Amino acid sequence: MFRSQRGLTPSLANERQQFTTPWFPMSSIKVQVRPNESLDAALRRFKRQCNHAGIFTQIKENSFYTKPTWARQEELKERRSVIKRAARMRRTARF
Numbered sequence: 001m002f003r004s005q006r007g008l009t010p011s012l013a014n015e016r017q018q019f020t021t022p023w024f025p026m027s028s029i030k031v032q033v034r035p036n037e038s039l040d041a042a043l044r045r046f047k048r049q050c051n052h053a054g055i056f057t058q059i060k061e062n063s064f065y066t067k068p069t070w071a072r073q074e075e076l077k078e079r080r081s082v083i084k085r086a087a088r089m090r091r092t093a094r095f
Contacts, residue, residue: 029046029049029050029053029055031045031046031049
């Protein structure tokens with residue numbers, strides 16, 4: 001049943017359209033194949049631009065649902081590893 005059928009205002013029905021749009025930002029990455037350039041080289045340039053824009057990481061992060069508790073645990077684990085790495089670097093940097 002649609003929101004408008006449940007008696008909600010039509011403005012709330014417009015919110016439903018927002019959820020149907022893609023979750024990743026629509027960036028217009030365009031690669032034109034140059035003269036005497038192979039298709040493989042153009043594809044490599046396209047992949048490099050996508051990687052630089054962060055599209056691959058966003059797709060990987062949003063490919064499945066992460067529970068908030070799991071996200072917090074991963075964040076804490078990452079912080080601990082950064083602190084350990086910094087301490088290890090400080091120990092080895094001394095003369």
